[in-house]
Amino acid sequence: MDSLTIAPSTETLTFDLSQTTLREVNSFLHHDPLNNGGKKVAIAHPDGAHNLAVGIDAPIEVEIHGHTGYYTAGMNKQATVTLHGNAGTGVAENMMSGKVHVKGFASVSAGASAHGGLLVIDGDAGLRCGISLKGADIVVGGSVGSFSGFMAQAGRMVICGNAGDALGDSLYEAVIYVRGNIKSLGADAQLEPMNDEDYAIVQSLLTQAGLPHNPQDFKRVASARQLYHWNADVNQEY
Amino acid sequence: MCGIVGLLIKTEPLRDSLGELLVPMLVGMSDRGPDSAGLAVFTATLPDSYRKYSLYAGNYSIDWTDLTQSFNQLGKATIDPHGNQAVLMTDQPPETVKSWLKETYPQLHLLSAGRTIDLYKDTGKPSAVADRYGFRSLKGSHAVGHTRMATESAVTPAHAHPFTAGEDFCLVHNGSLSNPNEIRRKLEPRGIHFETDNDTEAACRFLEYRMREGDDLETAIQKGFEELDGFYTFLMGTADKLALVRDPFACKPAIVAETDDYVAIASEFRSLAHLPNVNQANIYEPAPEEMYVWTV
Helix, strand or coil: CCCCEECCCCCEEEEECCCCCHHHHHHHHHHCCCCCCCCEEEEECCCCCCCCCCCCECCCEEEEECCCCCCCCCCCECCEEEEECCECCCCCCCCCCCEEEECCCECCCCCCCCCCCEEEECCCECCCCCCCCEEEEEEECCCECCCCCCCCCEEEEEECCCECCCECCCCCCCEEEECCCECCECCCEEEECCCHHHHHHHHHHHHHHCCCCCHHHCEEEEECCCCCCCCCCCCCCC | CCEEEEEEECCHHHHHHHHHHHHHHHHHCCCCCCCEEEEEEECCCCCCCCEEEEEECCCCCCCHHHHHHHHCCCCCEEEEEECCEEEEEECCCHHHHHHHHHHHCCCCEEEEEECCEEEEEEECCHHHHHHHCCHHHCCCCEEEEEEECCCCCCCCHHHCCCEECCCCEEEEEEEEECCHHHHHHHHHHHCCCCCCCCHHHHHHHHHHHHHHCCCCHHHHHHHHHHHCCEEEEEEEEECCEEEEEECCCCCCCCEEEECCCEEEEECCHHHCCCCCCHHHCEEECCCCCCEEEEEC
16 A cells, blocks of 8 residues: 555545556555545546446545546445546446535436435436436436436436436336426326425435525426336237 | 547647557557457548558568569559558559559458558557557547457458548447348449448448448438447548547447547547546537537
């Protein structure tokens, strides 16, 4: 670990990925984040690295400065990971708890299959955002691409911009709130009226994400539950 | 997988560094495509009557000086050898040159023809291919590169990308087409000859066929959206343009970084991270089924 650079602040341990290997950084984050070098971890020069800060299981803060590759902060538990840049495919994939905040845009499959925690994306998200969501919350400041919320089972998505084609295709019990236009709804997804609980949920998530929008501007998309039971007579007319 | 890289230099002085900037981009995509690599570089345009031909000798040992001397009986030519490849330049009519090559040097494979394009491709690790052909020293306005992980046809130099058709046109591809044989069946009766069974060649020849029929690049690409089925990112180079498209599902990755000095394209950001001032660049992901065309 002697190749690590300690930043002037005693509260922050800085890793420079141009000097230290990804394996060393992830190994530190897996084994020693609470006992070694203070609470906050900063990572410089990610330069598109894959699998950065995956599998953390500790209540620490991680700040990444730059753009990352695939699966950043995947399987996150407890940690708060802030990415000052753009994220590649599958950021916060399968997150269990904690928070992942992308200050730029996120590529495809952001928050895929995430069970818990909060994913905030300030910019746009690519296609399939929140695919197979299993309980986490996702707030997107910009727009999401097609097939977002596909087969999402539990959790909430708040989309402040527009949604692409086939939003919420084959939704289960996850709920999607959209402020902008929806290009098209997917199979079995339907618009539903907002109630007081919905407004409170949207307000709470917007507050956690630090976004100023009015919950009154959002629409609710949820499952019509027509796909729950196989109907042999329906002739593929869902 | 496969990796795609492209670079268009906007500012004249930086064009001497095209190869220096591009090689780390190409090598950065080695994980995505470790079996073959290739590069098309667009250089200063030759006068109207001149053409250059990128020739590949494979395992054959060719004495390029002998070849030039032999060619001189036909007309004047100069040659720029890079190992078992060479770029031959001459003002003789293309038909004459091609039939002479076929008769005199049947073991040579013609990789590209045109007034601006030089093309190199081969099997091996991207870094090894880059060293073999001296990619770092290449100069020009724009370039298209590829690292290949073969999925649907053999690992041979001929199956490596870029593919070419006609003159000054090349295409690289990350993905897989579902209807390349249908495209072939449409094109072959029109006299279009295929050199491999590779799906990318079908896309390349289809688009060039459309342009030969009178379409501009953008119209040809639009027809491509209608005719070419599959998951793909295509990056294309012409004498004065670089064009990028993704399939309607955007299944295959691509990222663009644009500054006042350059437009750089790669499958992943890590191939762009070394570029000058990339942190100040406008960085974005191309949208599905949108056309992105930059002019030199």
